[in-house]
Amino acid sequence: MDHLIGALVGAPLLGAAVLLLGGRRLDRIGHWVGTLLAAVSFALGVALFADMLSKDTGRRTFTSHLFTWVPVDSFRADVGFQLDQLSMTFVLLITGVGTLIHIYSIGYMAHDERRRRFFGYLNLFLAAMLLLVLANNYLLLYVGWEGVGLASYLLIGFWQHKPSAATAAKKAFIVNRVGDVGLSIAIMLLFTTFNSFSFSPVFGAVRDASGGRLTAIGLLLLLAACGKSAQVPLQSWLGDAMEGPTPVSALIHAATMVTAGVYLVTRSGAIFNASATAQLAVCVVGAVTLIFGAIVGCAKDDIKKALAGSTMSQIGYMMLAAGLGPVGYVFAIMHLVTHGFFKAGLFLGAGSVMHGMNDEVDMRKFGGLRGYMPVTFITFGLGYLAIIGFPGLSGFWTKDKIIEAAFAKGGGEGWVLGVVALIGAGVTAFYMTRVMLMTFFGEKRWQPDAQGHQPHPHESPKSMTVPMIILAFGSVFAGGLFSLNSSFLHWLEPVTGYSEGHSPLTAWQVSVATFVVLVVGAGLAWQQYGRKPVPAVAPRGSVLTRAARRDLLQDDFNHVVLVRGGEHLTRTLVHLDHSLVDGAVNGTAAGVGGVSARLRKVQNGFVRSYAVSMLGGAAVLVAATLLMRGI
Amino acid sequence: MNPVYYLYLAALLFTIGAAGVLVRKNAIIVFMCVELMLNACNLAFVTFSRLHGNLDGQIIAFFTMVVAAAEVVVGLAIIVTFFRSRHSASVDDADLMKL
Numbered sequence: 058m059d060h061l062i063g064a065l066v067g068a069p070l071l072g073a074a075v076l077l078l079g080g081r082r083l084d085r086i087g088h089w090v091g092t093l094l095a096a097v098s099f100a101l102g103v104a105l106f107a108d109m110l111s112k113d114t115g116r117r118t119f120t121s122h123l124f125t126w127v128p129v130d131s132f133r134a135d136v137g138f139q140l141d142q143l144s145m146t147f148v149l150l151i152t153g154v155g156t157l158i159h160i161y162s163i164g165y166m167a168h169d170e171r172r173r174r175f176f177g178y179l180n181l182f183l184a185a186m187l188l189l190v191l192a193n194n195y196l197l198l199y200v201g202w203e204g205v206g207l208a209s210y211l212l213i214g215f216w217q218h219k220p221s222a223a224t225a226a227k228k229a230f231i232v233n234r235v236g237d238v239g240l241s242i243a244i245m246l247l248f249t250t251f252n253s254f255s256f257s258p259v260f261g262a263v264r265d266a267s268g269g270r271l272t273a274i275g276l277l278l279l280l281a282a283c284g285k286s287a288q289v290p291l292q293s294w295l296g297d298a299m300e301g302p303t304p305v306s307a308l309i310h311a312a313t314m315v316t317a318g319v320y321l322v323t324r325s326g327a328i329f330n331a332s333a334t335a336q337l338a339v340c341v342v343g344a345v346t347l348i349f350g351a352i353v354g355c356a357k358d359d360i361k362k363a364l365a366g367s368t369m370s371q372i373g374y375m376m377l378a379a380g381l382g383p384v385g386y387v388f389a390i391m392h393l394v395t396h397g398f399f400k401a402g403l404f405l406g407a408g409s410v411m412h413g414m415n416d417e418v419d420m421r422k423f424g425g426l427r428g429y430m431p432v433t434f435i436t437f438g439l440g441y442l443a444i445i446g447f448p449g450l451s452g453f454w455t456k457d458k459i460i461e462a463a464f465a466k467g468g469g470e471g472w473v474l475g476v477v478a479l480i481g482a483g484v485t486a487f488y489m490t491r492v493m494l495m496t497f498f499g500e501k502r503w504q505p506d507a508q509g510h511q512p513h514p515h516e517s518p519k520s521m522t523v524p525m526i527i528l529a530f531g532s533v534f535a536g537g538l539f540s541l542n543s544s545f546l547h548w549l550e551p552v553t554g555y556s557e558g559h560s561p562l563t564a565w566q567v568s569v570a571t572f573v574v575l576v577v578g579a580g581l582a583w584q585q586y587g588r589k590p591v592p593a594v595a596p597r598g599s600v601l602t603r604a605a606r607r608d609l610l611q612d613d614f615n616h617v618v619l620v621r622g623g624e625h626l627t628r629t630l631v632h633l634d635h636s637l638v639d640g641a642v643n644g645t646a647a648g649v650g651g652v653s654a655r656l657r658k659v660q661n662g663f664v665r666s667y668a669v670s671m672l673g674g675a676a677v678l679v680a681a682t683l684l685m686r687g688i
Numbered sequence: 689m690n691p692v693y694y695l696y697l698a699a700l701l702f703t704i705g706a707a708g709v710l711v712r713k714n715a716i717i718v719f720m721c722v723e724l725m726l727n728a729c730n731l732a733f734v735t736f737s738r739l740h741g742n743l744d745g746q747i748i749a750f751f752t753m754v755v756a757a758a759e760v761v762v763g764l765a766i767i768v769t770f771f772r773s774r775h776s777a778s779v780d781d782a783d784l785m786k787l
Contacts, residue, residue, distance in 0.1 A: 662783030668709050 059121045061101055062138045062191060065148065068098040070184035076177030087173025088166070091180050092159040098183065099152035106145055114551055117142060120193050120257070134254060139193035143552045146390060147190040147320060150397045154312035155183045157524035161405050162304040164520035165412060169302075175215060179308065182208035186313040190320055194254035195244045198324075202240060202285070202317065206233045209314055213301040225297035232294040236284015240321075243277035246270065260327035271328055275335025278325050279342060286318025286372045288346045293611045295369055296353070299361040299418075303408030306361055310368040311401035316393055319372065322379040323386050326553055330382055337470070339380030340463075344477045347373030349609060351484035355491065356605030358595055359418045360407045363492050364400070367444065370481060371396050377478060378459045381466055386553035388458040391536075391545050395451035398531030399443040405525045406437035410496060412521070413514040415506040420495040421593050422504050427497040429514035432522045434497050436529040441493050443532035445486040445575055448568070451536030456482060461567045465558030472561075482571050486578030494586040502593050694735040701728035715767045715777045719760075726756045 072094035076087050083090065109117050118141040127134040140148075159179060166172045185204025192198040214226025244254065250270050251259045263271065282288065287295035295315070299306055309315060322329060322339060329336050350369025357363040375393050378385035411418060413430055427434040439450070446452040460482065464475035505511045516522065539545035546555060560567070597603070604610050659670075701724055708721030730749040737745030771777050 664779045664782060665710055665713075672706060672710070 058105075058119055058140075059123065059138070061105055062121065062140055063123075065098050065101040065105070065152075066184055066187045066191060068094045068101070069180040069187065072180035073177050073184060076173055076180065079173075081173075084170075084173050088159075088163045088176050091173075091176030092156065092163060094180060095152065095156045095159045095183055098187070099149075099156045102145075102148045102152045105140065106149060109140075109142070109145055114547075117551065122193075126196075131252070132248075134196050135194060136197055137193040137255070138191045139256060140191060141552050142549050143320075143323065143390065144190045146394060146549065147316070148187060150316075150394055151183060151186050151190070151312045154397050154401050154528070155179075155186075155308065157527055158304050158308050158312070158401065158405070161307075161408070161521050161524040162302075164518045165304055165408055166302065167518075171215075175212075175302070178208055178211045178215065179304075182212065182308060182313055186317070189317055193256055195247055195256075195259075196254045198321075199240060199244060202281075203237065205285070205314055205317060206230060206237065209233070209298070209309060212305040212308075213298045215301055215305065219300065221297075222300040225294075225300035229294040229298050232291050233284045236281045236291055236318075239277040239280030239284070243274050243281065246274050246277065250274070256324070263327045263331050266331075268332065272332040272334045275325075275329050275332045276338055278321055278328070279335060279339055282318030282321050282339075282376070283342060284318070285321075286315045286376065287369050288318065288342050288373065288376055289349050292346060292349070292369055293608065293615060296357075296362050296365050296608055299359065299365055303361065303404060303411060306365070307401045307404035307408070310365070310404060311397040315368060315372050316397070319375045319379055319389055319393055322376065323390060323553060326379075326383070326386055329380070330554075336380050336382055340377055340466070340470075340474055341380075343373045343375070343377030343380055344474055345373070346370065347377060347481040348477060348484070349373070351481050351488060352601070352605050353608055354488040355484065356598070356602050358421050358606075360410065360420050360423070360492060360496060361404070361418055363420070363488060364403055364407060367403075367485065367488065368400060370485060371400065371444070374456060374459050374478065374481065377474060378462055381462050381474075381558075383554040383556045384465050384558040385459065385462040387546050387549045387555055388455060388462055390549060390553070391539055392452075392455035392459055394545075395443070395455045395532070395536045395539070398528050398535050399440040399451060402436055402440040402525055402528035402532050403444065405521070405528065406433050406440060409433040409517040409521055409525065410437075410514075412517050414503070414512045415510055417504075417506065417512065420492065421591060421595065422502055423496045424499045424502040424591065425497070426514055430516045432516055432525065436522075436525040437497070438493065439529040440532045441489050443536070445489050445579065446482060446571060447575070448572060449537065451532050451534070453568075453571075454536030454540040457564075457568050457571050460571060461560055461562070461564055462558060464562050464567065465560035467559055467561075475562075479570055479574055483574030483578035486575040487582045490579040490582035491586050494582065495591055498587065499591055502591065504593075691735055691739055695732060698728045698732040698735065701725075701731065713778045713780055715770070715779050715782075718779055719763055719767065722763075723756060723760070726752055 072091050076083060076091055079087070109119075118139070120137065120139045122135055122137040124136055125133060126136045159176070162172075162175065162179065166175055169175065182205065185201050185208050187201070189198055189201030189205060192201060210226050210230040213229050214223050216222045217226075247259060248254060250266050251262050253259055253262075280291075283291040298309060301309075329339065347370045350366045350371075350373055352366075354363050354366030354370060357366060371392070375389040375396070378389035378392065409430065410423065410426060410433060413426075413433075414423065417423070443450040443452040446456045460475060460478040463478045464471050466474055503512050503514075549555075562570075595606075598606070607613065705721045705723075705725035705728060708724065709718050712718055712721065730752050733745035733749045733752070735745075737743060737749075767777060770782060774781055
């Protein structure tokens with residue numbers, strides 16, 4: 058088992074090492090090596106999954122201890138793996154979707170001369186994410202966490218010759234650092250509280266810890282999750298992260314990176330369960346983000362940025378569910394998996410559209426593409442139906458469950474969260490319908506690119522369409538399959554726990570309500586973008602629209618509060634440094650210098666004056682001795 | 689004769705020696721004055737030895753003589769070398785070590 062898990066993480070890591078250190082001679086086969094090693098990792102994941110299925114429910118958790126990393130007195134940091142149903146789910150999602158994205162990238166990056174390096178980074182991304190979900194302690198999880206941050210930085214800034222991509226990469230990295238600081242402080246607090254980093258001792262001892270500490274740890278973990286999962290207030294990097302190649306966006310949004318925050322909260326469920334405040338904070342963050350992301354998604358004309366807003370919103374659903382406690386953990390992960398399918402499919406579809414349209418991303422310059430790229434249209438369309446929760450498709454099974462769970466929180470909170478989730482579903486239907494209509498329907502609004510080439514939309518090569526078709530199957534059937542006999546619930550329940558909750562509404566009522574808001578949202582979008590021609594230049598729009606185009610002024614807020622505030626703070630500190638610190642140091646130096654300049658006059662070089670001082674000193678000593686005697 | 693007089697004599701000799709060291713410029717004279725001070729000390733030691741009726745002071749006087757002899761050897765050598773290079777025996781000319 059140890060070796061298998063080690064190989065599972067090691068295969069993509071090896072790929073990254075070989076591809077990044079191998080140099081140009083691997084250019085011809087680099088993409089095959091990367092894809093093969095990702096596939097090996099997926100095959101190992103499937104083998105471990107089969108092995109796990111053959112065991113009894115109670116004996117499925119496997120923990121291993123590889124070696125002691127830092128042994129210092131009572132401080133011990135171990136390296137070890139924990140494979141249970143939760144990490145297994147993630148392993149399959151990461152390696153499965155990851156492998157498909159690798160295959161897709163072979164075609165998508167075919168004309169990029171740095172393709173080998175790209176695959177090296179992709180492999181590094183997978184390895185870091187696998188380490189994150191397989192670690193059996195927080196410190197090793199942190200290693201994977203940072204690895205994911207590094208890989209995302211490298212990939213978002215992959216086209217580093219574009220200043221915007223370089224800036225976006227830096228932004229993603231810095232915003233993530235804020236969350237990382239939260240995680241590192243949380244880990245330190247965990248160690249001082251529980252004297253261990255490992256999951257099982259920590260979760261076992263939660264009952265004995267003080268409530269305040271647990272709340273602090275929970276809130277810091279939430280901060281960390283906000284950074285990686287792009288939740289308010291640390292969501293600003295996600296939109297800019299679209300500067301990376303499209304497969305990267307698919308990887309970040311579906312299989313890795315943004316799911317890490319949900320994993321962290323679900324994995325630390327025992328801590329959150331013990332602190333109602335932290336749980337409520339998670340719920341609020343999730344609810345705010347799901348509306349925030351949806352509004353941003355409605356206003357963006359850039360197809361990838363609209364999808365980025367949608368990711369933010371969908372992760373908001375997962376955070377909301379994770380914040381509900383045992384009522385929601387299972388559904389958070391279930392939505393995460395189905396979202397992995399349809400969001401990866403949507404991004405790959407968007408990439409396919411861009412591929413055929415000279416890398417144009419503005420949806421106002423698309424239109425009428427359904428006849429030209431039928432496979433992309435159908436797979437994208439199925440992903441679209443899945444994400445808006447069309448009855449029968451994946452999103453329907455998982456999103457309805459989250460809305461139901463939100464109502465089941467009970468009391469006023471339950472109603473507020475439930476209604477917010479319900480409105481979010483309507484807005485989701487609106488912006489996704491908008492994307493769909495602007496891209497594939499209506500008249501052609503194609504325009505030549507900067508070099509004057511008229512676009513000739515065409516279907517993408519097999520290496521790109523096949524992954525999209527596979528993902529479309531997942532988007533359609535995964536949710537139903539998971540819900541059949543509540544199989545996913547029974548699968549994950551032993552790890553995360555589950556309680557029914559008391560929903561004031563029945564499942565049917567929630568489904569009907571969701572369907573109604575879905576139809577309303579989609580209808581409004583059709584009214585706006587389907588019946589009327591779409592203007593090629595964006596209209597000015599209302600205040601809210603303009604704010605939403607600017608990511609609801611998130612960057613402006615950051616600029617005014619953090620950047621300007623930081624500048625003022627540093628200026629004040631520099632001033633204080635010059636006047637106070639330097640003043641003290643320089644003053645001391647000047648004082649010593651002045652005293653010395655006077656003292657050096659004593660050293661006049663005349664031996665007789667030295668003799669006088671010796672005689673005087675001796676006289677003083679004798680006098681002192683006599684006086685002391687006398688007293 | 690009262691031994692205390694010897695102490696007065698020793699004090700007088702020491703004072704003459706100290707004053708000589710401080711006021712004279714010629715290194716040889718200064719050196720002689722140092723010897724005078726040492727011998728004043730010796731006289732005092734011997735006197736105290738007599739007063740207290742033990743031999744400690746006398747022994748220390750012998751030590752002082754040996755040290756003084758060694759000092760003369762070194763000191764005179766320095767003065768001679770100094771005179772050769774500077775053509776002067778004035779202590780005020782030996783001021784190279786000041787800042």
